[in-house]
Amino acid sequence: MKSKPLILKLGGSVITIKDKPYTPNPQVIRRLAEEISRAKPETLLVIHGGGSFGHPLAHEYNIAKGYREKRQLIGFAKTHQSMVNLNRLVIEALIEQGIAAVSIPTSSLTITNNGRIELLMEKTLVGLLDMGFVPVLYGDAVLDSSLGFTILSGDQITVHLALRFEAEKMIFGVDVDGLYTEDPKLFPSARLLREIDLKGLRDVMKGFSGSRSVDVTGGMWGKVRELIPAIEKGIRVVITNALKPENVYKALIGDEEIGTIIKGS
Amino acid sequence: MKSKPLILKLGGSVITIKDKPYTPNPQVIRRLAEEISRAKPETLLVIHGGGSFGHPLAHEYNIAKGYREKRQLIGFAKTHQSMVNLNRLVIEALIEQGIAAVSIPTSSLTITNNGRIELLMEKTLVGLLDMGFVPVLYGDAVLDSSLGFTILSGDQITVHLALRFEAEKMIFGVDVDGLYTEDPKLFPSARLLREIDLKGLRDVMKGFSGSRSVDVTGGMWGKVRELIPAIEKGIRVVITNALKPENVYKALIGDEEIGTIIKGS
Secondary structure (H helix, E strand, O other): OOOOOEEEEEOHHHHEOOOOOOOEOHHHHHHHHHHHHHHOOOOEEEEEOOHHHHHHHHHHOOOOOOOOOOOHHHHHHHHHHHHHHHHHHHHHHHHHOOOOEEEOOHHHHEEEEOOEEEEEOOHHHHHHHHHOOEEEEEOEEEEEOOOEEEEEOHHHHHHHHHHHOOOOEEEEEEOOOOOEOOOOOOOOOOOEOOEEEHHHHHHHHHHHOOOOOOOOOOOHHHHHHHHHHHHHOOOEEEEEEOOOOOHHHHHHHOOOOOEEEEEOO | OOOOOEEEEEOHHHHEOOOOOOOEOHHHHHHHHHHHHHHOOOOEEEEEOOHHHHHHHHHHOOOOOOOOOOOHHHHHHHHHHHHHHHHHHHHHHHHHOOOOEEEOOHHHHEEEEOOEEEEEOOHHHHHHHHHOOEEEEEOEEEEEOOOEEEEEOHHHHHHHHHHHOOOOEEEEEEOOOOOEOOOOOOOOOOOEOOEEOHHHHHHHHHHHOOOOOOOOOOOHHHHHHHHHHHHHOOOEEEEEEOOOOOHHHHHHHOOOOOEEEEOOO
16 A cells, blocks of 8 residues: 555444434535545545444344344345445535546455454455545445344444554544543533543543443444554544534644544554 | 356446436436346446446546656545445445345456456455345455556456356346447447357457457457457356446346347366
């Protein structure tokens, strides 16, 4: 690869309307495509979540828990195709902005084992990056060697690829301002963490272990747990609110005063 | 795999309107999905061509001849995405008929070398077939280790997969009635070949060698040349007019009086 890639993960709750099934957020998708185009990173890989395109069908057919009965097959097919439809909007917005974005369905390349990536065939992905394309992957229904199939999150793919390609940085565009010490929706005393390292993260996470809720900070600490292997390898993380204009642009050009920075150890 | 797969290739000029850029033929797509659903083959792989979705962009950006300048990158991206859009119509029609069809973009799995398949990563494909899904691939813009990129035809993919998976049969749904001795549009004396074997094919092809036109039979003999390695391995071929109702259904259930049969040697 020409240079270490930047990996940008766009949350499903950023590019879709979370509570309305199969409803995209085209204004946000268009704005983000424009910000990416303006930042023009040399080597970029984009991964997006499913939001309201992925969850309803995956839930209806119980895809995450694996194969139990034949009627789930059509549910798997529908879940994947719904993700193709969301991905199409992202790709078309990127192409519209002059970015040579090429869709790579995660399910074409990946097999998990009990929900964890066991195989990710990366030759075409590397080839596309080398040529100067922007490959776009996404959370998807995938085959699983133990369960038959399951759902693979965009976050897990992001971390896997960041490790494989020794990413310069992972940028998580989410629908909150960053990582808080507590769930800001429940605790007015919650503090936004501006910069934290692995040791700091672990200290904060230890504080949670006695808590009744598995994830007291509005879903973000579950994500952080997924990130740890990459942080341990020294890959920098930026978590920023992609619903606010210019944040993703700034994160891409290296202006990081826009959320939480997790320093690679 | 449960059983040797049937491989069905649907020509681009069947599922799109050939002369109208980016115009599908939704009635035909719907009818073919219904015929496939009714025939219910145990193990089926579908490949389709690009027709008027693939050719205009591939031509505009000169994708087939390989990388020459940076502006082609966006052309590659657009060509591929146009194929995604056509594929979506095929997949949605199949799902509508209760078929668990899963799209696999050829470009995600394949790298060619000077236009010939050098790598086709098949693990997810095999996994999908084993689970009872119907994978759907298509002619596509792909990476090429010599040219940078190129266009890979649905026919070449079909033959490659038929050989790899020891297909029971390849069915080519095209826009003519089968293989003729000469181009029926030019020569009223042209005869439709009902059944032919490899030796017969070679005899007919020898007869063409003195001909001025590269392909005197309306494009079909070029296709046949691509098929020869599979025919040599004993894989049966049916070429039938998929624009005529019931032909694809009959070919799938083994009623082959509907075009040209090429007997595997």
